[in-house]
Amino acid sequence: MVTNLETSQQIDDAGIDLETKTLLEMYWQMVRARRLDERTWVLHRQGKIAFHISGIGHEGVQVGAAMALRRGYDYAHLYYRDLAFALVLGYTPREWMLSVFGKEGEPTSGARQMPSHWSNKKQGIMPASSPVATQVPQAAGMALASKLRGEDRVTLVSLGEGSTSEGDFYEGLNWAGVHKLPMICLVENNIYAISVPMHLQMAVPNVADRAPMFGIEGVVVDGNDVLASYRAIKEALERARSGGGPTLVEAKTYRPVPHSSDDDDRTYRSRDEVEEWKKRDAIKRFETYLLDKGILSGDMIEEIEGRVRLEVDEAQAAAEAAPYPPAENALFPVYAPADEA
Amino acid sequence: MPEVTLIEALRQAMDEELERDDRVFITGEDVGQRGGVFRATVGLFEKYGAERVIDSPLAELSIVAVGIGAALAGMRPICEIQFADYIFPAFNQIVNEAALVYYRTNGEYNVPMVIRAPYGGGIGGGLYHSQSVEAFFAHAPGLKIVIPSNPYDAKGLLKAAVRDPNPVMVFEPKKGYRLIRGEVPDHEYTVPIGLSEVTRKGDDLTVYAYGMMHYYTLQAAEMVAQQDGIQCEVVDIRTLVPLDKETVLNSFKKTGKALIVYEDNRFLGYGAELAAILSDEAFEYMDGPIRRLAGPDVPGVPFAHTMQDFFMPSPEKIAHAIRELAAY
Ligand SMILES: Cc1ncc(C[n+]2csc(CCOP(=O)(O)OP(=O)(O)O)c2C)c(N)n1
Numbered sequence: 310m311v312t313n314l315e316t317s318q319q320i321d322d323a324g325i326d327l328e329t330k331t332l333l334e335m336y337w338q339m340v341r342a343r344r345l346d347e348r349t350w351v352l353h354r355q356g357k358i359a360f361h362i363s364g365i366g367h368e369g370v371q372v373g374a375a376m377a378l379r380r381g382y383d384y385a386h387l388y389y390r391d392l393a394f395a396l397v398l399g400y401t402p403r404e405w406m407l408s409v410f411g412k413e414g415e416p417t418s419g420a421r422q423m424p425s426h427w428s429n430k431k432q433g434i435m436p437a438s439s440p441v442a443t444q445v446p447q448a449a450g451m452a453l454a455s456k457l458r459g460e461d462r463v464t465l466v467s468l469g470e471g472s473t474s475e476g477d478f479y480e481g482l483n484w485a486g487v488h489k490l491p492m493i494c495l496v497e498n499n500i501y502a503i504s505v506p507m508h509l510q511m512a513v514p515n516v517a518d519r520a521p522m523f524g525i526e527g528v529v530v531d532g533n534d535v536l537a538s539y540r541a542i543k544e545a546l547e548r549a550r551s552g553g554g555p556t557l558v559e560a561k562t563y564r565p566v567p568h569s570s571d572d573d574d575r576t577y578r579s580r581d582e583v584e585e586w587k588k589r590d591a592i593k594r595f596e597t598y599l600l601d602k603g604i605l606s607g608d609m610i611e612e613i614e615g616r617v618r619l620e621v622d623e624a625q626a627a628a629e630a631a632p633y634p635p636a637e638n639a640l641f642p643v644y645a646p647a648d649e650a
Numbered sequence: 651m652p653e654v655t656l657i658e659a660l661r662q663a664m665d666e667e668l669e670r671d672d673r674v675f676i677t678g679e680d681v682g683q684r685g686g687v688f689r690a691t692v693g694l695f696e697k698y699g700a701e702r703v704i705d706s707p708l709a710e711l712s713i714v715a716v717g718i719g720a721a722l723a724g725m726r727p728i729c730e731i732q733f734a735d736y737i738f739p740a741f742n743q744i745v746n747e748a749a750l751v752y753y754r755t756n757g758e759y760n761v762p763m764v765i766r767a768p769y770g771g772g773i774g775g776g777l778y779h780s781q782s783v784e785a786f787f788a789h790a791p792g793l794k795i796v797i798p799s800n801p802y803d804a805k806g807l808l809k810a811a812v813r814d815p816n817p818v819m820v821f822e823p824k825k826g827y828r829l830i831r832g833e834v835p836d837h838e839y840t841v842p843i844g845l846s847e848v849t850r851k852g853d854d855l856t857v858y859a860y861g862m863m864h865y866y867t868l869q870a871a872e873m874v875a876q877q878d879g880i881q882c883e884v885v886d887i888r889t890l891v892p893l894d895k896e897t898v899l900n901s902f903k904k905t906g907k908a909l910i911v912y913e914d915n916r917f918l919g920y921g922a923e924l925a926a927i928l929s930d931e932a933f934e935y936m937d938g939p940i941r942r943l944a945g946p947d948v949p950g951v952p953f954a955h956t957m958q959d960f961f962m963p964s965p966e967k968i969a970h971a972i973r974e975l976a977a978y
C-alpha cells in the first residue's frame with residue numbers, strides 16, 4: 310500500500326483570516342466541482358459521453374489555490390485535473406457539459422480538444438494541451454513577461470507529480486530560479502501517474518525536495534486541507550509579488566477514482582488503500598470544520614446542494630440540446646490573420 | 651491456426667522474444683503492473699518480473715535514451731511510447747542519436763532497439779491521442795519503420811524488429827488493436843522487414859495503404875468490386891522504410907493507376923514520397939493522375955465526432971476516390 314504522507318482529519322486554519330462569506334464560497338465551489346464531476350461519471354456510465362478525466366479528490370488544493378489568486382489578473386496555466394480550479398476562475402458547468410458532449414459553442418476549443426483542456430483569456434487561463442509538463446517552461450515565459458513589464462502579476466502553473474519527471478519541468482524551474490521569476494509551480498501529488506506509483510517516479514520522498522537544485526523555495530502542504538492550501542499559495546504569491554522569486558508548492562492529495570474513464574485502477578491498487586484515503590476527503594473535512602465553527606448548518610448544506618444540483622441539471626440539459634459542431638469546422642482556424650499580430 | 655486480435659499478436663511477440671533472449675527487456679509508462687494502458691504487455695510483468703518489464707518514469711526522452719544506452723551496452727530494449735503523440739520529447743534522441751550512431755561511428759556501434767507506439771485517429775482522442783507521426787521519422791535515414799495492418803504481420807514484424815541490428819520503430823494502428831482479428835500460427839515465425847505485400851489482386855488500379863487505412867482499403871475494394879465491378883489491386887506497404895520499391899512499382903506497372911491512402915495530413919505525408927517514386931520511376935506506365943486520399947492539412951484530428959469523421963478517411967471515402975480514379 311502506498312502511503313507516503315500523513316494527512317490528518319483536521320483543518321489547519323492558523324493565520325487564516327477569511328470572512329464567513331469567503332469560507333462559504335470555498336465550500337460551495339468544492340461541492341459544485343464534486344457534483345458536476347460525479348454527474349459526468351454518470352453520463353459516461355450511461356453511454357452518453359465517451360470520456361471523462363476527473364478531478365475528484367483534488368478539490369481542496371484547487372479551490373484553496375484558486376481563491377488565493379487575484380482572479381482574472383494572475384495567470385493560471387492548468388492541467389486536466391483542475392476542474393475545480395477552473396470553476397473558481399470563472400469556467401461554468403454549462404461550458405463543461407458542452408465540452409464533455411463535444412457540442413457546438415464549447416468555448417475553450419470549439420470542441421476540437423478533449424474535455425479538461427482549459428483556456429480563457431479573460432479569466433487569465435492559459436491554453437492547455439495534453440502532453441504533460443509542457444506548461445511549466447511556458448509558465449516561466451509568462452512570468453518573465455510580467456517581470457519585463459514591471460507588473461506584479463504572478464503565474465501559477467500546475468501539474469501532477471508524475472509529470473515532474475519530464476525534462477520540461479526541470480528546464481522551466483531552472484529559468485524561474487535563474488531569473489527569480491514571479492511564478493508558482495503547484496504539483497498536485499496524488500501519488501500515482503496512471504498506474505505508476507510515486508516511488509518509481511522519483512527517489513526523493515517529496516517533489517518539493519527538488520526546490521534547492523533550482524535555488525527556489527519548496528513547500529509541502531496537505532492538499533486535502535483547503536485552508537492550508539490557500540495559505541501556502543497566498544504566501545508563495547506574496548513572495549512572488551514582492552520580487553522574492555518562485556515557489557515550488559507540493560500538495561499531497563489522492564485521486565480516489567480511476568485515472569480516467571479508460572482506466573481500471575483495480576489493476577494497480579487495493580480497495581483498502583482507496584477507502585483509507587476517502588476518510589481524508591477534503592470536502593468532508595472542511596464541512597466538519599465549518600459545522601464545528603457554526604459557520605455552516607444542515608439547512609445550509611441542503612440549500613447549497615439543491616442550488617448545485619439545479620445548476621448541474623441545467624448545464625446538462627443545455628448541452629444535450631445543443632447541436633454538434635458542423636463537420637467543416639475541422640478546417641479552421643489554422644492561421645491567425647495579420648490583424649491579430 | 652488460432653484467431654487473435656492485433657494487440658494480442660503484439661503481446662505474444664514480446665512474450666516470445668523475452669523468453670527467447672535474456673537481453674530483451676521492455677520499458678515505458680504503465681507497461682508493468684498495469685500491462686500498458688492498451689494492455690499490450692499484460693501478464694509480462696508477472697511472468698518476467700520488474701527487472702525486465704520496467705515501469706519508466708513519465709519521461710519519453712529518457713525512455714528512448716535509456717533504450718539507446720542499453721542497446722549500445724549489449725541489450726535489446728523494447729521501448730513503448732504510450733501514444734505516438736507523446737514521442738516528441740524523444741525526437742532528438744531518435745533522429746539525432748539512434749538514427750545516426752551507426753553512420754557516425756563508421757559502423758563500429760549499432761543500436762538494436764525497438765520503439766513501439768500506438769498511432770492514428772478515429773477513436774475520439776482529439777488533437778493529442780490521434781496523431782500519425784510516421785512521416786517525421788521516415789525522413790530520417792538510419793531508422794526502420796514498420797506499420798502492421800493485421801495480427802499475423804504485427805507479430806512477425808515485431809519479432810523481426812527485436813532481432814534487427816538497427817533501431818526499428820513499430821507504429822501500431824490503435825483503432826485496430828481489438829477490431830482487427832486474424833489467424834496467427836502456433837509455430838515460430840517472423841515477417842521480414844523491408845517487404846510490402848499485395849493483399850488483393852486486381853487490374854483496374856492499385857491502392858497503396860498501411861495500418862488502419864489498409865484495413866479500410868480492403869473493405870472499400872470489396873465495395874467497389876460488388877457495386878461497380880471495379881477490381882482493385884491492394885498493396886499493404888507494411889515496411890515504410892526501407893521501402894520495397896519492387897512490389898510497389900510492379901503493381902503500378904500492371905494497373906497504371908495509383909491511389910495512395912494515409913490518415914496523416916496530406917502535405918508531405920508518407921504518401922507524397924510514394925507518389926514521387928511512382929511518377930519518377932514508372933512514368934511510362936502512368937495511365938491517370940497519381941491520387942492521394944489523406945487527412946486535411948489542419949493541426950490535428952478534432953474531438954467532436956462530426957469534425958473527427960470529417961478528418962478521417964473511411965471505407966466510403968476510399969471507395970469514392972477509387973471510383974473517381976477508375977473513371978479517369
Ligand atoms: C508527454 C506525455 N506522455 C504521456 C502522456 C499520457 N499521460 C496522460 S496523464 C499521465 C499520467 C500523469 O500523472 P501525474 O502527472 O501524476 O498526474 P495525475 O494524472 O496523477 O494528476 C500520462 C502518462 C501525456 N499526456 N503526455
Ligand SMILES: [Mg+2]
Binds near residue numbers: 471497499502503
Ligand atoms: Mg499523479
